Each structure stands twice: as structure tokens, then as C-alpha cells.
Amino acid sequence: MPQQIGIVGVPPLAVIRQLNAEQVRIVDLDEPQLVLSIDQSDQYLPRVYCAILRTVLLNALNLRLDRIYVDVGPGKCDCALHVAAVLKDILCIPVIATRNTDTEGFGHPICESGLPLIEKMQRITKGVQCCTPSPSSLACTPTAGFWGVPPRDFSILEPFPNSTHIYGWTRCMENKTPADLELEAHCNPAVPTVFFAQSFCAKTALAKHLAARHPKALWVDSDVSASSSVRAKIEAFLELSGVTGGGCAAG
Amino acid sequence: MLLADFGTSYCKLFDTEQDTEPRIIPARELPCDFRADIGTGHNAKRRSRQTVNELTALAKGGNRLIAEPDFTLLDCGSRDIKFVHFRNGKMADMGWNAECGASMGFTIELLAQYYRIDYGQVPVPESGFSVTCGVLGLSSIFDAVAAGSSESEAAAKFVRGIARNAYQFAGSPQKLHLSGGLCGNPLFVGCFPCEVVPLGRFVLLEGLKRPPHDPMNLSRSLL
Numbered sequence: 386m387p388q389q390i391g392i393v394g395v396p397p398l399a400v401i402r403q404l405n406a407e408q409v410r411i412v413d414l415d416e417p418q419l420v421l422s423i424d425q426s427d428q429y430l431p432r433v434y435c436a437i438l439r440t441v442l443l444n445a446l447n448l449r450l451d452r453i454y455v456d457v458g459p460g461k462c463d464c465a466l467h468v469a470a471v472l473k474d475i476l477c478i479p480v481i482a483t484r485n486t487d488t489e490g491f492g493h494p495i496c497e498s499g500l501p502l503i504e505k506m507q508r509i510t511k512g513v514q515c516c517t518p519s520p521s522s523l524a525c526t527p528t529a530g531f532w533g534v535p536p537r538d539f540s541i542l543e544p545f546p547n548s549t550h551i552y553g554w555t556r557c558m559e560n561k562t563p564a565d566l567e568l569e570a571h572c573n574p575a576v577p578t579v580f581f582a583q584s585f586c587a588k589t590a591l592a593k594h595l596a597a598r599h600p601k602a603l604w605v606d607s608d609v610s611a612s613s614s615v616r617a618k619i620e621a622f623l624e625l626s627g628v629t630g631g632g633c634a635a636g
Numbered sequence: 637m638l639l640a641d642f643g644t645s646y647c648k649l650f651d652t653e654q655d656t657e658p659r660i661i662p663a664r665e666l667p668c669d670f671r672a673d674i675g676t677g678h679n680a681k682r683r684s685r686q687t688v689n690e691l692t693a694l695a696k697g698g699n700r701l702i703a704e705p706d707f708t709l710l711d712c713g714s715r716d717i718k719f720v721h722f723r724n725g726k727m728a729d730m731g732w733n734a735e736c737g738a739s740m741g742f743t744i745e746l747l748a749q750y751y752r753i754d755y756g757q758v759p760v761p762e763s764g765f766s767v768t769c770g771v772l773g774l775s776s777i778f779d780a781v782a783a784g785s786s787e788s789e790a791a792a793k794f795v796r797g798i799a800r801n802a803y804q805f806a807g808s809p810q811k812l813h814l815s816g817g818l819c820g821n822p823l824f825v826g827c828f829p830c831e832v833v834p835l836g837r838f839v840l841l842e843g844l845k846r847p848p849h850d851p852m853n854l855s856r857s858l859l
Contacts (some may be wrong), residue, residue: 420824614732614733618732620692620697621692622691624689624692625691626693
């Protein structure tokens with residue numbers, strides 16, 4: 386049975402290469418892996434805290450893992466640094482903090498493809514586990530934008546058309562340069578864009594700032610799951626901005 | 637065609653072929669099998685053949701009723717508050733607070749019934765409670781009454797706190813168009829520190845009068 390290794394954030398490519406060479410099974414601890422109440426994390430983390438990192442702790446407590454790599458620093462966040470310290474204290478397995486400052490860009494074709502937005506997001510998060518670029522995809526002309534991190538609850542992405550381009554840290558993920566602030570801050574002023582951050586995440590500041598400078602923007606944050614009001618806000622924003630279902634044209 | 641704004645406490649109805657004026661029915665009195673052709677509001681999904689997002693209905697209704705290129709329209713409902721802000725005839729900002737504004741209109745009505753307060757007879761207080769929502773604000777009322785305030789004075793300070801919160805949520809505009817049942821509450825309207833234009837409780841219903849999911853309609857009128 387292969388070793389099972391948990392990762393948090395986007396560890397450096399050297400780490401991923403090593404894990405691939407060891408032929409271990411990589412588990413993304415940022416994503417919900419178990420059907421368990423997130424309140425279980427309250428034992429170690431405040432309830433008012435980033436839902437992604439609460440999910441990390443929930444997964445780490447309940448999955449059989451051999452070791453964990455937690456990326457901290459400019460490619461992730463200070464909260465991850467602190468959660469890594471908590472995990473080191475409460476778990477019996479190695480918890481290794483990494484600092485991803487990789488600068489070699491691998492491109493971001495999925496972000497600009499015409500796939501459904503949820504599928505784009507799934508492919509990009511899965512892509513963190515390998516050290517090759519995303520397969521090339523036909524770029525589509527954007528009619529909407531989603532800026533931000535992969536949300537804890539992907540259902541927030543349902544209202545978007547296929548012709549939505551992804552910006553922000555998710556684009557950095559696909560490019561395998563998670564600490565590239567310039568790429569993270571890039572967005573397209575020509576398309577209505579939803580700027581998203583997890584509630585209680587430091588990236589809310591950047592999301593709000595960029596949204597204020599964008600001519601057609603909606604800034605939203607969401608905690609554990611997407612509330613009906615957040616979904617309704619996004620739906621209304623897209624509708625009132627004239628964004629319709631997404632046909633995808635080359636360009 | 638039967639249009640409906642299925643609010644939490646009240647349902648507003650308009651039959652385009654029979655009615656000349658909208659009708660209001662308490663939500664609790666609607667028959668279980670009641671259905672509208674097009675609906676919006678908290679209970680629309682289970683009671684309508686076709687639903688329209690509440691913010692969309694508010695924006696479209698405001699766009700029909702307000703003949704100004706720049707305006708802020710705030711809808712204060714039983715359980716939430718939402719606003720749209722138009723600039724140069726285009727939607728520039730929006731917001732919907734379904735958590736911290738929770739149960740605000742509902743709580744104001746409950747207070748009036750329990751304490752037998754006529755809000756038309758209560759003067760606007762010079763100061764108010766700092767309240768974030770109806771439920772949390774009740775403690776302030778109970779504390780004030782225990783400290784010797786009259787019930788109506790305490791309720792007035794609560795209403796002022798709610799109004800000021802809603803005002804800030806809408807971006808603190810100099811002029812505010814107000815939608816919802818609280819337009820009929822003189823105390824609530826008087827507590828805003830700006831010019832208020834009450835539009836009544838049928839703005840969302842007005843927003844249903846155009847066919848929904850008509851992108852041409854939306855993009856021409858709002859963008």
C-alpha cells in the first residue's frame with residue numbers, strides 16, 4: 386500500500402517531484418475529504434477562522450497519513466504557518482513546513498479554457514499534485530471573471546458561464562508560482578468579475594482592493610459553505626451585468 | 637399572469653389580467669398549494685413556476701420607478717436588507733445582508749404588537765442602540781427597560797439603531813430610496829440621517845413585470 390501524504394497549499398515543485406518519484410498517494414488537505422462536521426476542528430482552532438484551514442485540520446485529524454507538507458509564507462498565508470505549528474504539536478507524524486518561492490511559470494491554459502468553471506477549478510487543484518504543465522486547451526473569449534482562491538464550497542461557482550476566466554491565486558496555482566503577487570493581482574477590467582476570498586482570510590484585503598478598482602466588480606466572501614445570499618448576490622451580479630450562458634469562442 | 641413577491645411575513649400579489657392594484661396577504665394565510673407564475677422573495681422557489689432573484693427584481697423595479705440616473709435603493713424586509721446603487725443609469729454596486737440584518741423588520745413588528753406601540757406616535761430619539769440585527773438588539777431593549785426607560789423609548793432607540801445600520805450598509809448616501817413594508821413606519825423612516833424617498837412595498841413586484849431571463853431587457857436598461 387503506497388504511503389499517503391497530505392499537502393496544504395502548493396508545496397514547491399521539488400517536493401512534488403520527490404513525492405511523485407516515491408509514488409506516494411497525495412491527498413489535498415485543503416479540500417473536504419471526509420463527510421464530517423467542521424465543528425470538530427473547534428477543539429484546536431477558533432470557530433471564527435479560515436474554513437480552508439479548519440478543513441485542513443479536520444482532514445489531518447481523521448485521515449491515515451504518513452506525513453504532511455504545509456506550504457507557508459508568501460505562497461500561502463501566515464495562518465497556514467500557525468496551523469502547521471498546531472499540527473506539529475497534536476499529530477504523531479512529520480509535519481514539514483515549506484516555503485514555495487518557485488518562479489518558473491508553467492502557464493494557465495485551464496484558467497482561460499471554456500470548461501465549466503467547477504471543472505476548471507477541479508483540474509487546477511488536482512494539477513498541484515503533479516509537476517508537469519496543464520495540457521493545452523483552447524482559450525475562450527471571456528464573458529465573466531472569477532478572481533480568488535478555490536472556494537471551500539465549489540457550489541458558489543455554479544452560476545458562472547463556461548466562458549468565465551479564472552484570475553487570482555487560482556491562476557498562480559496553475560502556473561505553479563503561488564507567491565507571484567503580480568500574477569495574483571492581474572485581472573481583466575473588460576469583463577464583469579467576482580472577487581472572492583474565504584471569510585477571515587488575509588486575501589480579503591486584496592480582493593476588496595482590486596474589486597474597488599475594477600469597473601465591473603462584485604466582492605464577496607464566504608465561510609464554510611455558500612449561503613443563499615452569497616449565491617443570490619453572484620447570480621444577480623452576473624445577470625444585471627448582462628452575462629449570459631457561456632458559449633466559447635477561440636481567441 | 638400572477639406575479640408574487642413572497643416575503644417572509646407578507647406576500648405581495650399582482651395579477652396582470654385582473655388586478656389594478658397589488659394585494660397583500662400575510663404569508664401565514666397562504667394556502668399550502670398556492671402557486672404564482674413568476675415569483676421572487678424568500679419563499680419563491682417553492683411557490684412559483686418561475687423565480688427571479690430578489691436583487692434582480694429590486695434593481696429592475698427601482699429602474700422602473702426612479703427617474704434618476706444616480707440613486708441608491710434600499711429594501712428593508714422582515715428578515716434581511718438589500719440595496720442596489722445605480723450610477724449613470726447603470727448598476728454600480730449591490731449588497732444583500734441576510735445574516736446581520738436578520739429578522740429586523742419582523743422584530744420591529746413583533747415589538748409593536750407586544751408592547752402595543754404605535755410607531756406613528758413615537759418621536760425620533762436623539763440617540764439609539766448599537767445593534768447589528770433584530771435578535772441581538774432585543775437585549776438592549778430589555779436592559780433599557782430594566783434601567784427605567786419606557787418601553788416605547790427603548791423600542792425607538794432600537795428602531796433608530798436598525799435604521800442607522802441599514803443606512804451604513806447602503807453606503808451612507810445623501811438621498812435614499814426606501815423599499816419594503818417599513819416605508820409605512822414613520823419612526824423608522826425618520827431615523828435615517830438623510831433624505832428618504834419611501835417607494836412602498838411593491839418595488840420587487842414592479843421588477844417582475846418584465847419577463848425574467850431577458851438579457852436584452854436587462855443589459856439595455858441596466859448597463
